[in-house]
Amino acid sequence: MQLQKQGIRVFGISESFASRDWSVLCGVVMRRDLHIDGFCFGKVRVGGMDATAEIIRMTAVLDRQDVNAIMLNGCVIAWYNVINPVEIMEITGLPVICVSYKDSEGLTGHIRHHFPGDEERVRRYENLGERLSIPVKTGLSLFARGYGCTEQEVRHLCRIFTLHGKIPEPLRVARLCARTVMQQTRTENSPIFS
Known part of the structure; x- marks a missing residue:
């Protein structure tokens, strides 16, 4: 990854869910200079x-x-829908960075409680690996895991894209867009959930 490039682009993906069945995903392409030059949407099943x-x-x-690079707002979304970042990296050919914001002792116990006997879900979660704690220029810290990139690259990308608080801009914008789409679908019975 050429991190020195001014035109480096990240595809940031975040979710919003209020439905019992579906969660909306939004992906935002954002350049290092914070210009947005692409969007796409998806949906995943809650649980x-x-x-x-x-x-x-x-x-x-x-x-x-x-x-x-692909930047994800977490490795576990939509009520324990566990992402496999290595598979995403291998199929897309892009490094994947999963970002989260709170210290945690882990979710294995919660997954086993809500999905008894689902060892595939537990295995996928436990294979995610350790998170890095990354202080950003706002004085706060976030947590991240990188796949297909070095620890230095993970730290650098998180720092250059985080301007306020501790949410990198591609993820903040994607989350806002996903939330707006979710609100529209609830009020207009959009076919996205049909």
Whole structure:
């Protein structure tokens, strides 16, 4: 990854869910200078195991050769829909960075409680690996895991894209867009959930 490039682009993906069944995903392509030059949307089942396939599909639909990395707002979304970042990296050919914001002792116990006997979900979660604590220029810290990139690259990308608080801009914008789409679907019975 050429981090010195001014035109480095990240595909940031975040979710919003208020439905019992579906969660909306939004992907935002953002350059290092914070220009936005692409969007796409998807949906995953709440409590499902389809997030990995949907993120791969969104990346393929986006069809951008100029994206340098995928940044995800967490590795576990939509009520324990556990993402496999290694599979995303291998299929898309792009490094993947999963960002989270709170210290945690882990989710294995919660997964076993809510999904008894689902050892595949537990295994996928436990294979995610350790998170890095990354102080950003706002004086706060976030947590991140990187796949297909070095620890230095993970730290650098998180720092250059985090301007306020501790949420990197591509993820903050994607979350706002996903939330807006979710609100629209609740008020207009959009076919996105049919």
